[in-house]
Amino acid sequence: MAAAGDGPWLDDAAGRLVRPFTVSNGRTEPSVALxxxxxVMATGVTPLGYLGPEHAQALDLCRAPVxxxxxxxxxxxxxxxxxxxxADLVDCEALTTKPPAFHHTPTDRSLLxxxxxxxRRQL
Known part of the structure; x- marks a missing residue:
């Protein structure tokens, strides 16, 4: 079992030891429409205050647009x-977000x- 300070709390046999909604303090609605x-991409601004380890991992993943x-x-x-x-990271200006840009509607038959x-070509 991983120690409390070691990344995500995982156990080889049990899987994640912390329930996902515990990570977001039970919140299910982001403050920003995503x-x-x-x-999303990191802005280089260091978030003030305490953010959990998952916030830090997410911020690290967002060094390039993802x-x-x-x-x-x-x-x-x-x-x-x-x-x-x-959304927490966007709120503290550590991330910037760009909505998907569609030149067509996302359900356009020709696009699909x-x-x-x-x-099919990839398979």
Whole structure:
């Protein structure tokens, strides 16, 4: 079992020892509107006050532009918890966010077909 100061609290047999919503203090609504494909990036501003280890990990992942979904995957946290953590960092100006830019509507049939064709070529 990992010590209290060692990154995420994981146990090889039990998995995560801290429940995901404990990380966000039970909050399920981020203060900033974030989409799974929104891009977030560190601003270089050091957050004031105490932020948890997951905040620090998220901030480290955001040195280059990265999507909210990617941050959630790396942190191994549910997307809603990740959105709350990222919103905390946006609120203290440690992160900046850019909404997804669509040249077409995201459900445009031609766009979806192009994505499907690209995925089929990868297989």
């Amino acid at each position: 989409d799974l494909i929104s891009q 999507s909210v979904a990617e941050v959630a995957a790396h942190l191994k946290l549910p997307a809603v918890v990740t959105k709350v953590l990222l 077909e192009a994505v499907l064709d690209g995925l």
